[in-house]
Amino acid sequence: MRGLVRQALLVGIMGTSLQVYAIETEDRLAEALGTQIGELRFPIRQLDRGHVVQGEELFYEFPFEVHEGPVTILGVHQECGCTSLTIKPGDVLSPGQKGRIQIKADTRFFTGGFDKRVTFLTNEAESGVHVLRLRATIERMLTLDPPLVELSAAEVKAGKAAKVKLHSASKQRLHIEKVQYNEDNLEVQFYPVQNHWELRIQWKGEAPTRPWAETIEVFTDSSVKTVKIPVVGGQHAL
DSSP, X not given: OHHHHHHHHHHHHHTTSOEEOOOHHHHHHHHXXXXXXXXXXXXXXXXXXXXXXXXXXXXXXXXXXXXSSOEEEEEEEESOTTEEESOOTTOEEOTTOEEEEEEEEEOTTOOEEEEEEEEEEEOOSSOOEEEEEXXXXXXXXXXXXXXXXXXXXXXXXXXXXXXXXXXXXXOOOOOEEEEEOOTTTEEEEEEEETTXXXXXXXXXXXXXXXOEEEEEEEEESSXXXXXXXXXXXXXXXX
């Protein structure tokens, strides 16, 4: 029953986000034949890729070695759908086998600290749960200065425009392909300026008497395809 017990353990720890391999029959057969189950060893269980740019694909390799007997991978839990790996439930690792588990992480939707775990459940008699930790610090690919545009009622009445700078943190070439916004209320111009792009945002027509909010969507050729700029105004009575 060890296979069923260990599967229940993983379900209890990880919930529903996991892959599980039905191993009960194989375990019973191995026990009946007196086969010794091995030990999976990882000399490194944590890797930090340091500072990377948002959108960069990260690769992690964890060396392993199998001692004494075969080891079967019963379950794999990925904390994040942003990771993919080269080992799966049902894989059998042979005695004495040496190799590397390769894990790839997609950083397009992350900024700041990146800290994810991949957990393996095996049929080892002891310590059948192995956790590998992936770390990095992700710098934003594109930055907006300022990130929020506020046009006061007085500025709108005077016909003043706000300017937003769009930078590529990676210092790579950046191109704005198109900009979408509410053309009934806003007028937006965009153009390259030295090492960044600049957007000029202006309210069209008469100044509104009530608070308002719009969103400008900027589409680029970088790995971060879309950037949204909130624009608010009319917060003060005329």
